[in-house]
Amino acid sequence: xxxxxxxxxxxxxxxxxxxxxxxxTIKDGEFFTLLxxxxxxxxTTLNCIAGLEEPTGGSITVGGxxxxxxxxxxxxxxxxxxxxxxxxxxxxWPHMTIERNLALPLxxxxxxxxxxxxxxxxxxxxxxxxxxxxxxxxxxxxxxxxRVALARALVxxxxxxxxxxxxxxxxxxxxxxxxxxxxxxxEDLGITTVYVTHxxxxxxxxxxxxAVLSGGHLLQVDDPHSIYESPAAPEVAAFVGRCNFFEGxxxxxxxxxxxxxxxxxxxxxxxxxPTTATVGSTVTIALRPERLEVVPAGTETDGVNRxxxxxxxxxxxxxxxxxxxxxxxxxVQVESNRPGLTGRVQLxxxxxxxxxxxxxxxxxxxxxxxxxxxx
Amino acid sequence: xxxxxxxxxxxxxxxxxxxxxPPKYRRPFGVGxxxxxxxxxxxxxxxxxxxxxxPTLIQSVRSEPLYEDGGVFTLDGYVxxxxxxxxxxxxxxxxxxxxxxxLLSLLIAVPMAVVVVRTKLPFGRFFALTMQWPFFISSLxxxxxxxxxxxxxxxxxxxxxxLFGGVPWNLYSIPGMAITEAVALAPIAYVFxxxxxxxxxxxxxxxxxxxxxxxFRILTQVVIPMLRPPMVYSSILxxxxxxxxLSVPLLYGQPVDIDVFSTFLYRNGLQSVNPDYxxxxxxxxxxxxxxxxxxxxxxxxxxxxxxxxxVRGKATRPRMLDLGWLKWVSITAITFYVVFGALVxxxxxxxxxxxxxxxxxxxxxxxxxxxxxxTITRYDSYVQSxxxxxxxxxxxxxxxSILAVFAxxxxxxxxxxxxxxxEYLALVPQSIPGIIIGIGFFxxxxxxxxxxxxxxxxTIAALVIAFGLRALPSAFGSIxxxxxxxxxxxxxxxxxxxxDWVMTFFRVLRVLITPAFAGSLVLCFVIMLKEYSPAVFLxxxxxNILGTTMLELWAQGSTGAVAALATxxxxxxxxxxxxxxxxxKGKHHA
Numbered sequence: 001x002x003x004x005x006x007x008x009x010x011x012x013x014x015x016x017x018x019x020x021x022x023x024x025t026i027k028d029g030e031f032f033t034l035l036x037x038x039x040x041x042x043x044t045t046l047n048c049i050a051g052l053e054e055p056t057g058g059s060i061t062v063g064g065x066x067x068x069x070x071x072x073x074x075x076x077x078x079x080x081x082x083x084x085x086x087x088x089x090x091x092x093w094p095h096m097t098i099e100r101n102l103a104l105p106l107x108x109x110x111x112x113x114x115x116x117x118x119x120x121x122x123x124x125x126x127x128x129x130x131x132x133x134x135x136x137x138x139x140x141x142x143x144x145x146x147r148v149a150l151a152r153a154l155v156x157x158x159x160x161x162x163x164x165x166x167x168x169x170x171x172x173x174x175x176x177x178x179x180x181x182x183x184x185x186x187e188d189l190g191i192t193t194v195y196v197t198h199x200x201x202x203x204x205x206x207x208x209x210x211a212v213l214s215g216g217h218l219l220q221v222d223d224p225h226s227i228y229e230s231p232a233a234p235e236v237a238a239f240v241g242r243c244n245f246f247e248g249x250x251x252x253x254x255x256x257x258x259x260x261x262x263x264x265x266x267x268x269x270x271x272x273x274p275t276t277a278t279v280g281s282t283v284t285i286a287l288r289p290e291r292l293e294v295v296p297a298g299t300e301t302d303g304v305n306r307x308x309x310x311x312x313x314x315x316x317x318x319x320x321x322x323x324x325x326x327x328x329x330x331x332v333q334v335e336s337n338r339p340g341l342t343g344r345v346q347l348x349x350x351x352x353x354x355x356x357x358x359x360x361x362x363x364x365x366x367x368x369x370x371x372x373x374x375x
Numbered sequence: 376x377x378x379x380x381x382x383x384x385x386x387x388x389x390x391x392x393x394x395x396x397p398p399k400y401r402r403p404f405g406v407g408x409x410x411x412x413x414x415x416x417x418x419x420x421x422x423x424x425x426x427x428x429x430p431t432l433i434q435s436v437r438s439e440p441l442y443e444d445g446g447v448f449t450l451d452g453y454v455x456x457x458x459x460x461x462x463x464x465x466x467x468x469x470x471x472x473x474x475x476x477x478l479l480s481l482l483i484a485v486p487m488a489v490v491v492v493r494t495k496l497p498f499g500r501f502f503a504l505t506m507q508w509p510f511f512i513s514s515l516x517x518x519x520x521x522x523x524x525x526x527x528x529x530x531x532x533x534x535x536x537x538l539f540g541g542v543p544w545n546l547y548s549i550p551g552m553a554i555t556e557a558v559a560l561a562p563i564a565y566v567f568x569x570x571x572x573x574x575x576x577x578x579x580x581x582x583x584x585x586x587x588x589x590x591f592r593i594l595t596q597v598v599i600p601m602l603r604p605p606m607v608y609s610s611i612l613x614x615x616x617x618x619x620x621l622s623v624p625l626l627y628g629q630p631v632d633i634d635v636f637s638t639f640l641y642r643n644g645l646q647s648v649n650p651d652y653x654x655x656x657x658x659x660x661x662x663x664x665x666x667x668x669x670x671x672x673x674x675x676x677x678x679x680x681x682x683x684x685x686v687r688g689k690a691t692r693p694r695m696l697d698l699g700w701l702k703w704v705s706i707t708a709i710t711f712y713v714v715f716g717a718l719v720x721x722x723x724x725x726x727x728x729x730x731x732x733x734x735x736x737x738x739x740x741x742x743x744x745x746x747x748x749x750t751i752t753r754y755d756s757y758v759q760s761x762x763x764x765x766x767x768x769x770x771x772x773x774x775x776s777i778l779a780v781f782a783x784x785x786x787x788x789x790x791x792x793x794x795x796x797x798e799y800l801a802l803v804p805q806s807i808p809g810i811i812i813g814i815g816f817f818x819x820x821x822x823x824x825x826x827x828x829x830x831x832x833x834t835i836a837a838l839v840i841a842f843g844l845r846a847l848p849s850a851f852g853s854i855x856x857x858x859x860x861x862x863x864x865x866x867x868x869x870x871x872x873x874x875d876w877v878m879t880f881f882r883v884l885r886v887l888i889t890p891a892f893a894g895s896l897v898l899c900f901v902i903m904l905k906e907y908s909p910a911v912f913l914x915x916x917x918x919n920i921l922g923t924t925m926l927e928l929w930a931q932g933s934t935g936a937v938a939a940l941a942t943x944x945x946x947x948x949x950x951x952x953x954x955x956x957x958x959x960k961g962k963h964h965a
Contacts, residue, residue, distance in 0.1 A: 052867050054790075077407075078870040079878075082397030085871040091864035095886045104882060105872035108398050152872070162871075 002063020002159050003028050004049065004192060010057035011044050011216075018044050021058065022218040024211055026160075026194060031186050033195040035203040036213035037239065042196045043164060045213070049194060050085055050162055051078030062159060079108075084153030085162040088169065090145045092137035098124070098148050099133040105156045123155035124148075126185065143174050150182075154189070161186075161193045167202065179205055200240045204228060212236045234361040237286045244292070244332050245361045246285045250277045258356060260285060264328030269305045269349075273356035284357040290335040291353040294323055297344040305354075307347040312373065314341065331371045398873045409876035413791040416781045420800045423844055427807065427815020431663070434818055435656030442821040452653030462639070462658065469618060469635040472549050472556070476617040477610045479557030483712055484564035484609070485602060490705040492572040493598055494590070495695040497702075502709050503569070506562045508717050511948045513905035514559045515622040515922055516941045520720025521546065521555050522626060523727050523934065530723060534735040547631045552623050558716035559623075560616055564609035571605040572598065580696075590696040608673050615669035618662070619808030621908045626929070636662045637810050637908075644814060644912060656818075659811045670806035721945070728938035747935035751943075756916065757936075760924040761943060764904055767838045767920060772899035775843045776892055779850035783858050788866060788884070789876055798851070805848035809908030816841050817912045833915030841909035846899045853898050857891030858884075890959070897955040901948055 004026035011019040019041045026032040034042035047053040049060055051067060059069035067076050092101055099120055106116045124130045127147035137145055146166055153161060167175045167182075183206050186193050197203055203210050204224040211221045212235075220232035231237040234245060248260040251268055258271050260283060269285070277283055295301060297308070312324040312331065316339075323334045325347060332347065363371070400407055430441060435453070439446030456462045491502050509517075524531045525546050532542045545551055579601075583593045621637040628638050640662070644655050698705065727733045731742040751757040779801065785791050786798035804812070820832050831837045861884065869879040907922020914923045921944050928936045 050867075050871055052870065077400075077875065078867075079873045079875045080397050080399060081871070082873070083871055085868065087864040087868060089862055089864050091862065091868035093865060093868070093883050093887075104869070104874070108873040108878065110398075152868075156873070 002065075002192060004032075004063075004160060004194070005061045006045070006049070006058070007060070008058040009045065009048060009055055009060065011041070011048065011053065012056045018216045019048075019055070020216045020218075022213075022216075023058075024218060024221050026192060027208075029190045029192055031183075031193045031195065031206055031208045033197060033203045033207040033210045034213060035197060035200065035210050035240070038198055039215075040213040041216040042198075042213050046162055046164055046194060046196045049160070050083055051076060051081050082156070082158050083160050083162055084156070084158035086146070086149045086153050086164065086166040088165045090137075090149040090166075090169070092145055092149055092152070094137050097134055097136055098129070098140075101137070101148065102133075102152050102155045105152070109156060119155055123151040126154065126189075127151045142170055143178060146170065146178065150185075154191075159192070161191050163193065163195045165197055168197070168199070175202075182206065204240070210240075212239060214239065231286075231355065234284055234286055234357050234359065237288075237355060238361070242289050242333060244287045244289065245363075246287070246327070246330070247360065248283055248285060250279050250281050250283055253277055253279055257351065258283075260356075262327070264330045265307065266328075267307060269307070269354075270351045271354040271356050272351040273354070275356045275358065277356065277358065281358070282360070284359065284361050286355040286357065286361075287349060287353065289322070289333045291349060292332070292334040292336075293348045294325060294334050294336050294338065294341055294345045295348055296341060297346055299346065301346070301348055303348045304351060305349050308344070309347045310344050311342050326373055329372055329374065331373055400875050407875065409789070410791075412781075412877055413785050413789055413793075416778075416785045417791075417793050417797050417800075419778065420782055420797060420847075423840065423847075424800050424803050426819040427812050427841075427844070428663070430818035430822060431656055431659045431811065431815045433656075434652055435660045437653060437656070440652045441818045449653060452651070452655075452657035455651070455654045456657045456661070461634070465634045465636060465639045468549060468633055472553055472624065472635055473614045473617040475550060475553035476556040476560060477614045479553055480561040480564050480613050481606060481610055483557060483561040485568055485599075485606060486705070487561075487709055487712070488565050488568035488572060489594060489598060489602075490698070490702070490709070492569050493594070493696055494702060494705070495697045496705065498706075502713075505713050506565050506569075508713075509559050509562050510901060511952065512717070512721060512945060513622070513907075513922070514556070514620060515626075515905075515907060515925065516724065516944065517559050517717070517720060518555060518623045518626040519925070519929070519934075519937055519941055520724040523733065523938070524720050524723045528734075530733060530735060531719070537735065547627050547633075549633060552627045552633075553617075555623050555627070556617050556620060558712070560613045561712075563616070564606075564613055567605040567609035567612075568602050571602060575601050590698060591701075593696060604676075608677055611669055611673040611676070615666050615673070615806065618669070619666055619810070621808075621810050621911075625926075636665075637808060640810050640814065641911065655814065659814055662808060663806075663811055666808060667803075667806045674802075724938050725942050725945070728935065728942045731935065733934075747939040750933070750936045751939055756919060757924055757940070759917075760919040760921055761940075763835055763838070763918055764921040764944070765947070766835055767842055768900045768903040771839045771843045771846065771903045772896050774839065775846045775850050775899050775903075776854070776895040778843075779847060779854050779895060780888065780892060782847075782851055783854045784880055784884070787855060787858060788863070788880075801851045802848045804844045807844075809845055809906065810911065812841050812844055813909035813912035816909065832913070833918055835918050837913050838910055838918055838920065841913055842903045842906045845906055845909060846902045849902055850895045850899050853895045854888070854891045857894070858888055861887050893955070893959055897952060900951060904944065904948055904951075 006025070007023050008021045009019055009023070010017070010021050022045070034045055036042045044053060048055045048068070054075055055068060055070060057070050059071070060067040062081070065076070066072075066074050067081055068074060093104070096104070102120045102123060103116055106119060111119070120133065121130065124133055127150055129144060129147055129151065132140065132144065137148070140148065146169070149166070167178050170178055179202055195203075195206060204227070207224055209221060209223050210227050212219045212227065214235050219236050220227060222232075227236065227240055231240065237243045238245070247263040248269075249263070250258055251261045252259040256272055256274055258273065258277050259268050260271055261268050262285075271285055294311070307327060309325045309327055309332070312326050314324075315322045321336050321339055323336060323341060325332050325334060325345065327347065334347070434441050436448055436450060437446040438449045438451065487502075487506075490496055491499055496502065523529055525544065526532060527545070527547065529546075535542050546555070580593050580597055583597045588596065618636055621641065624633070624635045624638045625641060628634060634642065636658075640655065640658060643658070644650055726739070728747050729743055729745065730739045731744050731746065733739050782797055782801040786794045786801070791797070816837065817832070820827070820837070823831060865883060865887070866879050869883045870876075874882055904921070907920060907926070910918075910920055910923050911926070914920070919927070921940055925937050925940050928940070
């Protein structure tokens with residue numbers, strides 16, 4: 001089984017650069033996810049691997065075969081790459097039965113008729129749809145179509161499986177079940193899989209490793225746990241899960257613990273982080289809502305970071321409560337199990353849970369307005 | 376283009392499962408069959424589009440006819456054209472005729488589109504359908520019908536003169552031509568405006584209504600201002616079509632010596648004893664420059680405007696406004712247009728084919744006859760012209776639709792670097808006047824290789840080529856949207872599964888575009904059956920078609936025989952469209 005090596009992949013449309021020299025390697029048998037907001041270049045990356053788009057620069061090699069290398073003018077067309085791909089719309093050929101949909105790639109490969117039948121049978125077996133081979137795509141439900149599309153992509157034993165948001169057309173409940181099923185299937189087959197999604201839950205649940213893209217830049221490639229717990233950049237923290245950001249100045253620093261004076265309330269908090277910070281420099285602290293806690297004012301707690309604040313609004317969302325609290329002119333989102341807090345409260349967090357970044361966070365105008373309140 | 380280097384196959388897979396190896400396509404000298412097919416399509420289209428244009432350009436600067444040796448470079452053609460050929464009057468007449476036609480057709484089309492699409496109108500759908508009539512009837516036939524009814528000796532004119540002692544109109548004048556042409560071209564402007572109205576967001580009107588605006592205010596303040604873009608495009612289109620049209624100016628203008636661009640070419644090229652080909656070439660080049668720039672401007676405007684239109688996936692049915700008593704005025708106006716513009720002349724023409732004398736002074740029912748049809752069947756060449764028309768339309772529609780399918784595939788469904796160029800070339804013929812296509816091919820055959828130049832002229836094949844070129848933009852325009860509706864992921868799925876571009880077309884897309892192909896067949900058949908203007912320069916005794924035979928008979932004064940042929944042409948068109956409709960409906964349900 002092969003390894004996918006992507007080297008300095010660059011794609012330009014006219015003056016617009018959508019991929020900025022990204023380099024990464026997908027290991028043999030790995031479930032690898034390209035995650036990012038729409039327009040971040042994740043689908044373009046996938047299409048470059050598939051050969052549906054020709055990169056402007058860089059190279060892609062799969063298990064010793066060069067798919068594309070712009071410096072050597074090598075470009076292998078998609079039909080000769082032997083990949084399997086599932087599209088967002090499933091792209092089942094509407095005028096063919098399920099069986100003929102699966103047979104086409106086999107016929108192209110000149111596989112004998114009887115062998116074709118066994119292979120189609122096996123592939124449909126894998127996705128649990130053996131009895132539907134005579135149906136037309138429009139006679140199937142969305143979930144069944146998605147599984148047929150997967151069977152069609154797998155029937156000729158491709159070297160790598162490419163999945164372009166295959167679950168996004170399913171409704172929410174079915175999506176979660178399909179996700180678990182897909183994970184089991186991929187583990188059973190052990191096929192190298194590249195998965196594109198903008199859904200962070202999907203990426204975290206399915207992947208062995210995740211590549212987070214933003215604006216055509218590769219921000220971080222890591223396993224789901226590291227992506228969530230130690231995001232390499234504020235953008236990653238903001239995109240994967242929710243996150244509050246505070247600007248501040250470093251007041252003191254010693255042995256991985258930093259005292260930071262917050263810009264919004266002029267109070268000092270303690271943060272534990274391996275990031276090196278010099279005294280006096282501006283930094284950004286990132287805190288996830290579920291790592292924050294609110295307690296009624298006056299409650300005795302043993303944490304070091306206690307900030308006086310007040311509740312702006314609260315919402316009950318079933319599994320927990322969501323509070324918007326005020327810190328200076330900034331709105332802070334908190335997830336909590338404590339019901340019914342109002343008025344003056346204390347915001348508490350563990351120094352280990354805070355993330356520290358040397359760079360500033362670029363917020364959109366909408367976000368800035370919604371997360372700012374008057375004094 | 377990147378040259379293909381064959382990457383080494385992966386060894387470990389080769390031993391274990393040889394049948395799983397990815398498909399290989401042969402690429403001699405690094406050129407695959409995809410590329411070969413794409414270049415072939417581009418070359419074929421370029422050849423046919425340039426064939427009539429290039430010789431015309433060359434002829435305009437040569438002293439002798441192209442088919443004769445010894446010509447030298449000269450600009451005399453252009454000098455003659457602008458100094459002493461009476462071309463100034465021709466330019467002025469054309470300008471007047473085209474401007475009047477454009478204004479009149481907008482005057483008919485815009486109010487009609489608004490009331491039909493946006494107001495509660497009894498029989499609204501019926502009126503919308505009747506606007507398709509010019510699809511079935513050529514402007515040549517319409518011209519005949521108008522002359523028979525409203526001409527100086529026409530049925531209606533004579534009756535009017537009997538009742539009121541005189542007629543206030545004169546059909547054989549530039550305004551007369553413009554009215555007829557406007558009646559024929561108004562449906563084009565109507566379609567542009569009606570589509571824009573259907574696509575526009577109905578909530579804009581609801582918003583105005585909520586603010587307290589009445590129906591009339593909504594129409595004048597919200598709906599009509601939104602129509603400005605379609606009015607601009609359709610007026611440019613109508614203008615360029617009236618610049619190139621031959622029928623009405625020929626029928627009305629010849630008797631009273633009013634010349635426009637097309638009749639100027641017709642007279643100088645066909646009727647003059649010793650035609651000056653360099654003047655003819657120069658005039659063609661000038662006219663070509665005008666029509667091509669008009670269409671280019673229109674295409675540019677249309678492209679710019681589409682960037683601002685947000686066509687939403689959700690189909691909102693616009694709310695219908697109620698105009699009150701005004702709706703009866705609208706109905707009367709529309710009925711007047713349909714009845715007196717199209718119905719009366721056409722029915723008059725059909726009736727004329729069954730009678731010997733057609734005037735209100737004598738009861739035409741006393742002279743009922745089938746003699747007019749007998750005249751046609753008596754002469755083999757007349758019967759042959761009906762067959763010729765059917766063959767040209769039948770063969771031509773298949774050839775053109777196939778070519779158009781390939782052109783659309785290359786232009787819209789491939790990564791071919793000259794895809795855009797292919798599309799532009801396929802659309803260029805819509806801006807070449809039919810008569811210039813005729814003249815151009817007439818000269819082009821002088822250059823044709825392999826002795827084709829001696830074989831092609833005067834054959835049906837020549838007409839298939841010339842008419843086909845005229846129909847190509849329509850075929851492209853009818854296939855392209857249907858192809859664009861087929862998701863590109865279907866192609867991509869086939870490509871990734873191992874099919875190259877050619878195989879993707881034959882295995883997947885071919886079946887899916889069959890309905891679009893059938894639609895294009897019907898469209899091209901009807902267009903090519905009506906067509907005649909390129910044939911006036913390419914016809915001989917052997918390849919006369921309905922249109923040229925009718926013109927010939929008209930010149931001889933055999934009005935009854937013309938009416939009979941016109942009726943036959945209308946019947947063929949209607950039968951064909953009805954049969955095609957039935958067939959496609961049956962297919963659709965299967």
